[in-house]
Amino acid sequence: MSRGRQPVEPRVRFWSKVDKSGECWDWRGYVRAGNGYGQFGISQSKTVYAHRFAYEDRVGQIPEGFQVDHTCHNRTCVNPAHLRAVTHKQNTENLSGARADNKQGLRGVGLNRRNGKYRVKVTHNGSHYHGGQFTTLEEAAEAARQLRLSLFTHNDADRRTA
Numbered sequence: 001m002s003r004g005r006q007p008v009e010p011r012v013r014f015w016s017k018v019d020k021s022g023e024c025w026d027w028r029g030y031v032r033a034g035n036g037y038g039q040f041g042i043s044q045s046k047t048v049y050a051h052r053f054a055y056e057d058r059v060g061q062i063p064e065g066f067q068v069d070h071t072c073h074n075r076t077c078v079n080p081a082h083l084r085a086v087t088h089k090q091n092t093e094n095l096s097g098a099r100a101d102n103k104q105g106l107r108g109v110g111l112n113r114r115n116g117k118y119r120v121k122v123t124h125n126g127s128h129y130h131g132g133q134f135t136t137l138e139e140a141a142e143a144a145r146q147l148r149l150s151l152f153t154h155n156d157a158d159r160r161t162a
Helices: 010-015 050-058 088-093 137-151 156-160
Strands: 039-043 046-049 067-070 083-086 109-112 117-124 127-134
Touching: 010 039, 010 050, 039 050, 046 050, 050 067, 050 083, 067 088, 083 088, 109 137, 117 137, 127 137, 137 156
Parallel strands: none
Antiparallel strands: 039 046, 067 083, 109 117, 117 127
C-alpha cells in the first residue's frame, strides 16, 4: 500500500486554477503560446482546452461538430456564462476586430489604392459581399457593420452597438 498523496480529482484541480474575481473567470494554468487558449491536463496522457472543460463541467456535453465560443472574446476566460456551443460558421461570425493583416484595423474595411476610397467587403459562408466604397473610414466602418448585421446571426459586438 502506497503512502503517497491521493490524486486530486480533475474538477478540483481545474477550478483551483481559475481566478473568479472579475466578470471573466481567467484561467491561471498553462496557456498555449501559439493560440492563447488555456489548456488543462485531465491525465498524464490527455490534455483539453480549458474553456471546453469548463463548459462541459458546468453546462453539459458539447454537441458533435460544435465549438465553444467566447462571447467575451477573452480566450483565457472559462466563465460558463461567457461560453456557448456554436457551429464553426457562428463562431466565425462572432470574431472580434479585424484580421491581423488588415491595415485599417476595422473588420471588413480595406483601402482601394487606385482611388483612395475605403471599400467594404464581408465574407459569409464562403461568399464575398461588397458594401460599397466610402471617402471616410467612419462611413466604411458603419457600412461594414450594417452589412454584417444583415448577414450574420452571431455577431454580438455589432448588435451591442446597434
